[in-house]
Amino acid sequence: MTGTALTGTVSRQRAAAGLGLIVLAVAAIMFPVVFPSPVTTNYAVYALIFVAVVSAWNMFSGFSGYISLGQAVFFGSGAYAVGIAARDWHINGVGVFALLPLAALVGAVIAVPFGLVALRVRRHTFIVITIAVFFIFQLAAANFSFTGGSVGVSAPFLPWSPTEFNDRFYYITLACAAAAVVIAAVVRRSRFGLQLRAIRDDEDRARGLGVRTMRVKLSAFVISGAITGLVGGVWFLYLTQVQPPSGFDPLFDLSLVLMAFLGGLGTISGPIIGALIIEPGQLYLTIKYTNGYASEILLGALFLLIVLFVPRGIVPTGGEWIRRLRTRGRPAIPPASQRAAVPSGPRSEEPATSDEGRRDLKAARRRAGDRI
Amino acid sequence: MAREIYQAIVDGILVGGVYALMAVGLTLIFGVLDIINIAQGVLVILGAYLSYQLSVSLHLDLFLGLLITVPAMFVVGVVIQWAFIRRLRGRERTSMTLLVTYAVALIIEGILYEIYGPNPKQLNASYVQSSVHLFGFYLPWIYIYGFALALALVAAIYALLYRTTFGRSVRATMQDETAARLVGIDVNRVAALTFGVGVAVTAVGGMMFGATNAFNPNSGYDLISRLLAIIILGGLGSIGGALVASVFMLTVESLVDIWSPEWAIVVFYAALVLVLVIRPTGFFGRRPVRAQ
Amino acid sequence: MSVLLRTEEVRKAYGGVHALDSCTVEIEEGSVAGLIGPNGSGKTTLFNVITGYAKADAGQVYLADKKITNVTPDKVFALGIGRTFQLTRIFASLTVMENMLVASPNGRAAARRRAMEQLEFVGIAGHRAELAGTLSYGQRKLLELAYVLVADPAIILLDEPAGGVNLSLVNHIADRIRELNAAGKTFLIVEHNMEFVMGLCDQVTVLDSGAVVAAGPPAIIRTDRRVLNAYLGEDLDPADEENPADPGKPGDPGPGEDA
Numbered sequence: 025m026t027g028t029a030l031t032g033t034v035s036r037q038r039a040a041a042g043l044g045l046i047v048l049a050v051a052a053i054m055f056p057v058v059f060p061s062p063v064t065t066n067y068a069v070y071a072l073i074f075v076a077v078v079s080a081w082n083m084f085s086g087f088s089g090y091i092s093l094g095q096a097v098f099f100g101s102g103a104y105a106v107g108i109a110a111r112d113w114h115i116n117g118v119g120v121f122a123l124l125p126l127a128a129l130v131g132a133v134i135a136v137p138f139g140l141v142a143l144r145v146r147r148h149t150f151i152v153i154t155i156a157v158f159f160i161f162q163l164a165a166a167n168f169s170f171t172g173g174s175v176g177v178s179a180p181f182l183p184w185s186p187t188e189f190n191d192r193f194y195y196i197t198l199a200c201a202a203a204a205v206v207i208a209a210v211v212r213r214s215r216f217g218l219q220l221r222a223i224r225d226d227e228d229r230a231r232g233l234g235v236r237t238m239r240v241k242l243s244a245f246v247i248s249g250a251i252t253g254l255v256g257g258v259w260f261l262y263l264t265q266v267q268p269p270s271g272f273d274p275l276f277d278l279s280l281v282l283m284a285f286l287g288g289l290g291t292i293s294g295p296i297i298g299a300l301i302i303e304p305g306q307l308y309l310t311i312k313y314t315n316g317y318a319s320e321i322l323l324g325a326l327f328l329l330i331v332l333f334v335p336r337g338i339v340p341t342g343g344e345w346i347r348r349l350r351t352r353g354r355p356a357i358p359p360a361s362q363r364a365a366v367p368s369g370p371r372s373e374e375p376a377t378s379d380e381g382r383r384d385l386k387a388a389r390r391r392a393g394d395r396i
Numbered sequence: 397m398a399r400e401i402y403q404a405i406v407d408g409i410l411v412g413g414v415y416a417l418m419a420v421g422l423t424l425i426f427g428v429l430d431i432i433n434i435a436q437g438v439l440v441i442l443g444a445y446l447s448y449q450l451s452v453s454l455h456l457d458l459f460l461g462l463l464i465t466v467p468a469m470f471v472v473g474v475v476i477q478w479a480f481i482r483r484l485r486g487r488e489r490t491s492m493t494l495l496v497t498y499a500v501a502l503i504i505e506g507i508l509y510e511i512y513g514p515n516p517k518q519l520n521a522s523y524v525q526s527s528v529h530l531f532g533f534y535l536p537w538i539y540i541y542g543f544a545l546a547l548a549l550v551a552a553i554y555a556l557l558y559r560t561t562f563g564r565s566v567r568a569t570m571q572d573e574t575a576a577r578l579v580g581i582d583v584n585r586v587a588a589l590t591f592g593v594g595v596a597v598t599a600v601g602g603m604m605f606g607a608t609n610a611f612n613p614n615s616g617y618d619l620i621s622r623l624l625a626i627i628i629l630g631g632l633g634s635i636g637g638a639l640v641a642s643v644f645m646l647t648v649e650s651l652v653d654i655w656s657p658e659w660a661i662v663v664f665y666a667a668l669v670l671v672l673v674i675r676p677t678g679f680f681g682r683r684p685v686r687a688q
Numbered sequence: 689m690s691v692l693l694r695t696e697e698v699r700k701a702y703g704g705v706h707a708l709d710s711c712t713v714e715i716e717e718g719s720v721a722g723l724i725g726p727n728g729s730g731k732t733t734l735f736n737v738i739t740g741y742a743k744a745d746a747g748q749v750y751l752a753d754k755k756i757t758n759v760t761p762d763k764v765f766a767l768g769i770g771r772t773f774q775l776t777r778i779f780a781s782l783t784v785m786e787n788m789l790v791a792s793p794n795g796r797a798a799a800r801r802r803a804m805e806q807l808e809f810v811g812i813a814g815h816r817a818e819l820a821g822t823l824s825y826g827q828r829k830l831l832e833l834a835y836v837l838v839a840d841p842a843i844i845l846l847d848e849p850a851g852g853v854n855l856s857l858v859n860h861i862a863d864r865i866r867e868l869n870a871a872g873k874t875f876l877i878v879e880h881n882m883e884f885v886m887g888l889c890d891q892v893t894v895l896d897s898g899a900v901v902a903a904g905p906p907a908i909i910r911t912d913r914r915v916l917n918a919y920l921g922e923d924l925d926p927a928d929e930e931n932p933a934d935p936g937k938p939g940d941p942g943p944g945e946d947a
Contacts (some may be wrong), residue, residue: 091491141669145676148432148490148632152624153672156665159621163665167658215789215796218782222790225779232739232761232771233791233835274617278498285495290781317509324502331496332483 052198056191065190069262071303072197076255078283078295079204083211084248085281086290088241089224090147093277094138094154097161098249100271101134102127102256107177107266108170116180121196124257131253132246139245143238162272176267179260193262200258201296204251209292211244220244221290275323279306286330288337297338302326399532404654406533408647413543414608416642418601418619419626420550420635421594427633428570428590431481432494435501437620439595442504443469443602444611448517458521458603459541465599473595476500477588501616508613516610519603542604549597550639556593557635566590570633625668630679637679644679690752692717692874693738693769693843698747700733700898707733709898711747715843715891720865720875722885722906725895726919731878732774734895735845739771740764751843765791770841774848774878776828780821784812784831787820791835806834810864826853833864843874850881862888886910894918 056065077095085092106123109115115123142153165171184192211217219240222230231237260266283302287294305326309319334341422436433439443465450461480500484492527536557563568576569586577583605611605619626645630637648667653660671679693715700708708730715721723731736742738749740761749757751767759767779787788803807813810830815823820831829849836844849865850858858881865875865888879885885892886906894902894909896918902909909915 091494093494141673145672148426148430149628149672149676151432151491151494152628153669155621156625156628156668160662160665160669163658163662167662218786218789221782221786222779225781226777228741228761229777229779230790232741232765234762234765234839235790236762278495281495285492317506320502320509321506324499324506327495327499327502328480331492331499332480335484335492 056194060187060191062186062190065194067304067307069190069193069197070307071300072194072201073255073259074280074283074299074303075201075296076197076204077252078280078287078299079201079208079292080248080251080255081280082284082290082295083204083208083251084220084241084244086284086294087212087217087220087224088244090143090150090241091281092154092245092248093151093281094142094158095248095252095280096272096274096276097138097154097158098131098134098252099256099259099276100161100165100266100268102131102253103260103266103271104165104171104177105130105253106257106260107179110180111177117182120180120182120261124254127257128250128254131256132250134253135246135249136242138249139242143241143245158272158274158277162268165272166268171268174268176265176271177260179264181264182261193258196258197255197262200251200255204255205292205296207247207251208295211247212292216240216243224290278327279303279323282327282330285337286334288339288341291337291339294337294339400654401651403533404650405647406535408650409643410535410539410543411608411650412639412643412646413539413546414601414604415622415626415646416546416639417542417549417604418598419623419630419638419642420546420553421597421601422623423627423630423633423635423638424553424597425591425594426627428566429587430490430493431477431497431591432490432624433497433591433594434494434620435476435497435504436595436598436623437616437618438501438504438508438613439469439472439598439616440602440605440619441611441613441616442472442508443599444519444606445508445512445517445602446599447519447603447606451519451521458519458607462600462603465603466596469599469602470592470596474588474592476595477591478584481591482584482587501620505613505616512613514612514614516612517606518610519606521607536608538604538607542608545600545604546639549600550635553593553597553635562586562589622664625665629668629671634679640679690717691715691750692752693876694750695734695738696748696750698734698737698749699745700730700737700742701745706898708737708744708747711895711898711900713893713900713903715874715876717874718869718872719890720869720877720888722889722892723876723878723895724880724882724885724892724915725901728897729895729918730898731895732847733898735771735847735878738764739769739845765839765841768840768842769845770836770839770843771845772829772832772836772847772849774851776825776832778820778823778828778831778835780819782820783817784820784823785816787831788835788838791838803834803838806837809837809867810834811860826857829853829857829861833861837868841873843876844868846875846877846879848878848880850879850884858884882910 055068059065059068077099081092081095084090105127106120109123109126110120138157142150142157145153165176166174171177182189211220219230219235219237222233222235223237223240227237256271260271263270279302280299283298284295285298286302287296287298306319306323309322312319418436418440422433425431425433425436446465446468447458447461450456450464451458454461456464476497480496481493484496521538525536527534528540529535555563557566565576565581565586568579568581569583569590573583576586609615622645626641627638629645630639630641645664645667649660649664652663691714693713695711695713698708698711699706711730711734713723713734723734725731733742737744740759740763743758747757748755751769754767756764756767764771779790782790784807785800785803788806789799792799792803804813804816807816810833812823812827812830812834815827820828823831833846833849846865849861853861862884865877869875877885877889889906892902892904892906892909893900894912894915896914901914901918902912904912
């Protein structure tokens, strides 16, 4: 697009985004200082855990369109990996954190056969396979002795005070969340991310154009699994224990998918918004209604509201509202052929595209002002 | 030992019949409407509770009670589809139906908890406990009824799909919604009615399940995961496949149960994964299950 | 001129329907070949078989001397055969430029430059930052052509490139095809628009019910009785009989006019 007016807008937008990011980073870092109570930081830790996990999920499922309901497989496996390693290798104290890369590795390694089986089938079936594998893992964890059966595994003791504990875990999970978001952003801009998104739109056509679809899908799945496994390990250390129903919790997957949908599937900031809105709310409900049933009803009702009324998610819908606000007062239908309409067969909108036509188009665009 | 194995096979077949009752509705919905109805498990339990309530309050015989519960569940199904699922559109539609039905399932489960609490119930009748002794095997009467019912229901649904005008509309919609609309089929109505039929069948399954198992509101989870595995195995949309897959899976589980009860259920899912590796369309998959 | 693309006795049946029946087609290198025939004659099926989207029941497909029967679509693409679809297939949630980059093999900057070249060539460069899903039908056709060109294929199969678009765009597309052909690309075009085909193609093959009924230069084809029969059926006005000895009744207000 031409015109200094447009360039000015773009660089203004970039500056605003950069400033916003800095503000956000400062706020995030200062958060435990401003709100030192361990109760508050507890909420924050959980919220950040979900930011990381939802970003990782979105990076695979949001971009490729293959909705996975089996992320808990990686999460729980990562948790168990850290716990079992700490127990069997007799690691205590702060050294346990060195086991986190192991959790990521376990997540990645599990993702490979998982993906090879699951990614060969249609999308609907893929969802169900992820559910099936999830149950396999949950049941296996309850049945095997090395996973501690239904008792589970406990984390080694960390000699920190409650405030210290929560604060430190806050920064750890913040780092995880930031890393997950950055990785997701990098993937999105990369050629790899482009291929993923093409797969989402028309996998056959993408394959026909030379995209190695299985390789691309599997790679994204593995990265997503590794991140989720790592965060699972962190969660384990925070909670200091894991059992089959908590490490492999069906509501975990559902919540994270809901957060991704709420924020906006396939976006970068969507998971952040979705997690920050829903997780504190969910946690609050779980704590307040410990008998669990009312929270289920409310969660279900919330799901329905979100899916029915904000189906594309906050970020895309919000973006649209902003665009509508900005273009208020401008003609609804921009001058001829500038804004393409919905494709229609014989009634094609395409005008002459000769040189003269092109010059006219440019002039028309400049007259109508810049569009977002 | 051999005796145990044969009994296990017989048990598996009979229990498979009960599961088929529940799976057939699910595969109909999934195959025809492309809706992953996660609520099917809880709806079965709802059906069981309805039968329970009828037998406790009105002392109705279980089978007689079906005359009430089946239409009731039909209405529930239509309402769910019409109120929530109808609006879903777009590329993510199938995944969204999963979320929506899961949400509905949570709500129903929560409500059942509030009304009935967590203590398990079981449906009772004179024939529930008794069995017939045939060729040295124990065949509980209730399971025999259930199996017969499953066969009858499968036949009935086939008849509905292939010999009625409604069934033709359903099949047309399944093939191509736009084309169906163009020939005058009210697609929304067809969708709502099909969903209703799929859920109505769960009333029967619920009664059977409740008669043969202790259940509480939480039982839906285990149930839906098994049902999903069954219909994938049998092929999405294949009614006959659901029947075969139910019998197969339950027989396998029953056999493994002899050796190790804890692993029996894991084998259930492992069998699914294994079959899909070898044959991605399932047993009778009508539509390709391959990645598109 | 050597033959670049050749199908030999290809058969393809869908259930009881014989979509292709001993179909033998030869495309010379550097030519613009047309493939016409009434609806249901098997044109798109032939495309699908050539490009790997459908499996041939019998027969072979050759690219130059290489047998490429039943090769998968991505390999077909890699071998230098590009193909567009009757119902345009583009990546709707990606921008126009991103659509181009999906097919591009090389590194970032080089890919973008080449993509821009193609976009400018077809004439939609101005839309490069727009989502492909918002393009009009005609623009989508141009986009599809552009991203197929990005990989510099030797032969391009176009499925109804002029279908459903207005006259100026049709001419625009025809011009582009001529330019590319002058630069050495071979084309095989399925079309119903007779003016388009007759004005553009060196060689036309006519399919009817899956078999080739005629092949030759446009001038011959447009008056061939078999072609008219294929399109119009057997009962035609006897007053315009082409071949008096033949009891069949061809005839039609204008030769080569589509029914």
